[in-house]
Amino acid sequence: MPDLRRIVLEGDGLTRLSPLLEADRAQAVADLLVENCFRPTGRPDAQLALRLSIQEGRLVFDIRDEHDAPLIAHALALGPFRDLIGDYQMLVESHIAAVAEGREARIQAIDMGRRGLHNEGATLLRQRLAGKVELDFETARRLFTLVCVLRTRL
DSSP states (O other): SEEEEEEEEOOOOGGGOHHHHHHHHHHHHHHHHHHHEEEETTTTTTEEEHHHHHHTTEEEEEEEEOOOOOOEEEEESSSSGGGHHEEEEEEEHHHHHHHHHOOOHHHHHHHHHHHHHHHHHHHHHHHHHHHTTTEHHHHHHHHHHHHHHHHHHO
């Protein structure tokens, strides 16, 4: 059974996402709710809710119990993620342009690049949460997608 039972993203820009970013957000959340490994240190086998936001330049993991009572919050500096997030945003823009132009080979190349960025982002996220939250690689990849969506510049 998944550890995360509910995921809430909090941010001003979420109401103005492009269709591609909205699809990425929706898919990442749906996939996380079906399967994830997200265990805060000292809280094995808990059913959790996660509120993910960016506050004062920090990525905040507000972890709550199944009744939405706060358990613990971890704030991570965004600095180590900035280049990856910027690259992700550039690839999203390139993907939109390639779709508009009907360039299938370009779309496939961009998708490969996005997968590589997700892998790098997942590795960094796991490193930054080490000792605080145990999470598997696929969960970290999906959470990195949500981080990128939260950090989208409009």
